[in-house]
Amino acid sequence: MNIASYLASRGGTATAADLRLAGLSRHRISAAVADGTIVRIRRGQYGLPLDPSAYRAACEVTGLLTCLSAAPDYALWTLMPAQSLHLSVGHRTPPPGSIAHGRCRHPRHPWLPVAGLADVLIHALHCLPELESLVMVQCAVGRGDISLDFLRGKLDGNRNGRARAVLDLVIPRADSLLEVLANTAFCRAGLHVRRHVEIPGVGEVDFLIEDFLVVETDGESHLAPQQVKKDRGRNNASVVAGYLVLRFGYDLVVHHPERMLAQVLAVLELWRGGGFHP
Template structure:
């Protein structure tokens, strides 16, 4: 492996210490600098000359990516990419174009200029709107990478009440961020919700509301032809089994949750009045 390939495997940047541990000494670094394949970011930190990514920016600013900017590094769910850098810069002043967070308290990412997962989530809980923080936490908790008890233990006191309230919305299992957000909308509307219910002849459904209405949340894969056919068969089986069915996609759940809830409530009201009975 040459130095450029190693840098690419590390997100395009590395410190001299990291290069040294990988077997690249001063001579190899100087050769790469001389032929222009590698550039010095600042003292003892190196990257690709034309790189303008977040890792390069974090090293230039001598900080660590955190909060929403660190979500891609850990593969966390997000509703939208970060528009500005979220950084931990210690006691130094962060650039005005970035969002500065408090100092990091836990071990950082082993090789990327990224804060540790615990810091990333705590910062997100303090910084982001409720649903944006929720999907990040739900993803990490659902994969078993961090526990709710750990996060609650780091968020004691009155000033952390809002952050703790987001943790209360995390559910035991969610297969997509759409399930998380739909669950919040249904529960806050006062609906009786059961998740991941197994229905004979249908299989597992995302939600069973008031024990009569199946609600499915469909991500992008549900637009694929084979999946569309499968979903239709599941719809038919649900109706034959005596259930009503509604399906909602990304735009419905993320951008118009209250319209979705209004439709669910309207269908339930019609069911209560006997409109779907012979």
């Protein structure tokens, strides 16, 4: 086995024990260090030379990536990538510019220097703004990777009230982060919202508001020519069935939800005033 390839397959770092389990002897490990193929990060931990990854940074301080920095390792939805390293380092001093989190209390990732999913989400709920932590939790819960009851059980007491409030925003099903963000905005505006409603001749729509306004949230896949054609047909079928339709893309839903909500409210006001009646 090529030792450099093995390290690359495991995020660029591995312990001496893992290397030996992969069939690499102490002699081969020492020889690879001697010829510069790999480097010894610290006692019992090896990596690739000139590796700038977050994994390497975590290993250098005997820490674990967590919160937003660990989201990619669990394929969690995020609104933006981590700008700083989020690390769990116990009682050790974190590197300058990083964000320190508390101890990890659940099993870690099996081979990467990454906290376990439970700790990643709990740290996110304590650290990130409401909607940023919400989409991470929604993704994990929606896939069945973790349960809301489990997370609530770990977040008792007054100091966890804010985190539990985020859990209350998780919905049974969201096919994209756009859906959970839009749902939060609509419900907080006091609107009557139904999700994933099946309309004859149209199919399933993302939202039906006040039982007459269809709202669709369009991610990047909706920009494909074939999908654009399909969406136009669904729009027309919705109008023929007696519904009004609004569609919102990523930019409005994520960066300007107030504009999205203003358009929805404007249509509702026109409808209530007879604007769409003969």
